[in-house]
Amino acid sequence: MTTLRKHIPYLIPLSVGILTITSSCTESSPIVVANTDDAVMGNNFPWLIFAIIGIIFVAVTLIFAWAIWRNRTDDDIALSAEPENEQEVTRLILIFGSIIPATALLILMGISLFLVSDYSEFMSLTPDDENTLHVQVIGHQWWWEVRYPEHDVVTANEIVIPIEQPIQFHLTSDDIIHSLWLPELNAMLNMSPGETSVMLLDIDEVGIYEGLCGEYCGLQHANMRFEMIGVTEDEFSQWIDQQAQPAPLPDTTDSLVLEGYQAFMGSACVYCHTIRGTQATGVIGPDLTHIASRNTLGAGILPNNHGNLMGWIINSQTIKPGNYMPPMYLDAEQVDALIAYLETLD
Numbered sequence: 001m002t003t004l005r006k007h008i009p010y011l012i013p014l015s016v017g018i019l020t021i022t023s024s025c026t027e028s029s030p031i032v033v034a035n036t037d038d039a040v041m042g043n044n045f046p047w048l049i050f051a052i053i054g055i056i057f058v059a060v061t062l063i064f065a066w067a068i069w070r071n072r073t074d075d076d077i078a079l080s081a082e083p084e085n086e087q088e089v090t091r092l093i094l095i096f097g098s099i100i101p102a103t104a105l106l107i108l109m110g111i112s113l114f115l116v117s118d119y120s121e122f123m124s125l126t127p128d129d130e131n132t133l134h135v136q137v138i139g140h141q142w143w144w145e146v147r148y149p150e151h152d153v154v155t156a157n158e159i160v161i162p163i164e165q166p167i168q169f170h171l172t173s174d175d176i177i178h179s180l181w182l183p184e185l186n187a188m189l190n191m192s193p194g195e196t197s198v199m200l201l202d203i204d205e206v207g208i209y210e211g212l213c214g215e216y217c218g219l220q221h222a223n224m225r226f227e228m229i230g231v232t233e234d235e236f237s238q239w240i241d242q243q244a245q246p247a248p249l250p251d252t253t254d255s256l257v258l259e260g261y262q263a264f265m266g267s268a269c270v271y272c273h274t275i276r277g278t279q280a281t282g283v284i285g286p287d288l289t290h291i292a293s294r295n296t297l298g299a300g301i302l303p304n305n306h307g308n309l310m311g312w313i314i315n316s317q318t319i320k321p322g323n324y325m326p327p328m329y330l331d332a333e334q335v336d337a338l339i340a341y342l343e344t345l346d
């Protein structure tokens with residue numbers, strides 16, 4: 001009994017520590033939740049931990065300094081002297097070594113559990129909600145394939161979502177591990193080949209959210225970017241209806257566009273790219289059905305304009321070395337025609 005009592009000061013922090021660690025070891029679930037409020041809470045929580053740890057650090061340092069000052073002496077032996085009062089020492093260990101740390105850990109654990117339960121509530125609402133929009137995002141070296149299975153829409157490097165509506169991202173990869181990262185929303189989740197992870201999202205504000213790949217994936221990892229565009233419900237239904245349309249056939253009275261269409265269909269482009277409604281059905285590169293409606297080229301690295309499109313087609317290797325699109329050996333007239341055709345795909 002006496003032995004047990006002697007060990008109590010050490011048992012308390014040990015058990016609280018184990019409890020804190022195991023409380024985060026619930027069933028591992030590949031789910032991340034991000035909505036604007038949670039992102040703010042999630043961002044502030046580490047600062048709270050930092051503040052509490054800071055106070056404890058300063059207090060311990062002051063006590064330590066005081067102990068050194070109180071026992072200052074020229075005689076080194078005095079420092080290792082036996083304590084005068086063993087009971088007093090045990091009491092101090094109990095207070096500063098057990099009670100205070102245990103209380104701090106319990107408070108932090110309580111706050112984490114509160115945040116987790118808040119997330120869980122949001123999670124449990126989302127799958128049952130018939131409003132939920134499902135978006136499949138597939139990572140490729142080094143671009144993003146974006147699918148809306150409920151609407152038969154496929155696009156690339158931009159994710160358009162309505163605000164104030166629960167969104168479920170189903171994330172996977174075609175090659176190696178990537179990670180979908182939305183820094184402003186405090187959301188990041190790995191995309192692994194052969195596996196689907198789910199990210200739940202709910203945003204309140206219209207705007208463009210920068211997206212990045214958060215897992216090193218080779219030469220152009222840093223240039224694997226996208227835009228997530230939050231729009232109103234009306235704008236979204238307009239956008240999705242437009243994206244669900246197949247590409248228009250070229251206007252036969254416009255000879256340049258027609259020539260570009262023929263150049264595309266007669267070249268290697270069709271083996272890698274899809275343009276819905278035509279014979280181009282490749283799946284190696286991004287779907288180009290509505291390329292002209294997108295803001296960027298090369299997975300978020302260039303504004304989508306005439307000059308950049310020209311540079312990209314002629315030799316994208318000078319812009320994004322190592323990407324899987326080979327240089328196209330076309331003459332100037334063919335390039336002009338090709339771009340004229342691609343610019344009709346809005």
Ligand code: CUA
Pocket residue numbers: 139140141142177178179213214215216217218221222224
């Ligand atoms: Cu994909 Cu890093």
